[in-house]
Amino acid sequence: MTDNSGLIAQVLQAIDYQVLAESTAMTYRDMLKAIHPDKCSHPSAQEATKRLIELFRHFGNGSVFTDDSGKFLTNNHWVLFQGDKQAVAQAKRNQEEVAVAAPKHFRRYMPYSWDADDSFLLSQRAVPLVNLTLPQEHVNWVVSRLLEFCMLLHRHTGCAHLGLTPAQVMLVPETHGIAVAGFYHLAALSGKVRTISGAYRHWYPGQLLRDKKATENADLEMVKRIGAYLLGDRSGLGTALRKTQPREFVDFLLSSDDDSLVCYEKYREMLDRNFPSQFIHLNI
Structure with missing residues (x-):
């Protein structure tokens, strides 16, 4: 032996x-x-x-996850959807329309290509956020990437994603990047919102649920909910983090913003005041 x-x-x-x-x-x-x-x-x-x-x-x-279309499989190199075919087809159309008009810098947040009507291939290994809990230093960069995604989406396409949930966002650990999918609910800013994520209804701002109009605020609120979720508050509300996380970071998660550019700049300034600038490898 x-x-x-x-x-x-x-x-x-x-x-x-x-x-x-x-x-x-x-x-x-x-x-x-x-x-x-x-x-x-x-x-x-x-x-x-x-x-x-x-x-x-x-x-x-692959392993089984659930998103707004139903079950999907991923091995972190490909994603195969097994749920509602019409919903998946809509998400595919929306994502491809956004990608066509997007500048190169923005397309890095969609590092995948559809190889069939129900599946896409990832150009880099990517891990869904579902059930993940990350240290503060890694949550910092995930939220930063998501805020930049929102800013570019809003400015370059005039649309809101409206479905930024743990199942729709994947980490690209080797590059500290993210991959955003699940464009089921994409809508023009100030346009009519026709669908939302039922499982995460409580993550949407009350104004969107009342007015049914797409806003930058809705995407920004969901990014903040993801930040709280990754720090261990599965409700996404963030209030439970006041005793364990840096005060100014939690204050940011609990604040409300209507402009994605202003929000992104405010967030980066907050990081500069509270955290050292460093690259810490994420072994996940």
Whole structure:
């Protein structure tokens, strides 16, 4: 029997099967054979074998999530929608129309291409925000990216997304970027809002629910709800964070803004006052 401690360590530290396979230059079968307890004497062989199987299954089949169209699968490299086909088709049309007219800088927030009517391929590994809790320093940049997305969307397209929820936003850990999908509810600013996310109805500002008119404020409010969600307040309301997070950051989450450019600039100034400027790798 062999020890294979180096490979064991790589498997246990791996977060993505494709990255693991590329770094080891080994097939799944070869890795499994090398670390299986029947062949490997390392004390963590059984744990590493279980981890490898989980990574491989996720890469091959994806994991199940739910968004406004229903269930979808993703392995962080592709997304396959299995829900309401009409809703998915509408989201696809909306996203493609936005992307066509968008400047290059804005398109980096949509790093994917549709390869079928119900699926798209991601150009970089991206992880849905669903059920994630992140440290403050990582929430800072996620909110920053989302606010910039809103500013560019509002200024360059004259539209509001109106569906910025944890299932519609994915992290791109290697670049500290985000991927925004789920353009189900896109509407022209000041235009009529025809649909919203039922699961996150409480995240929308009361004025939008009353007037049914698309506003910049609605997108900005949902970004702030995501910020609270990622800090561990699953309600997204943020009030529960007052005792645990920096006061000025929580005050920002609880404030209301109507202009995405002004909001983005205010947010960046707040970060400069309260946090050091640094790049901290996100191992997720």
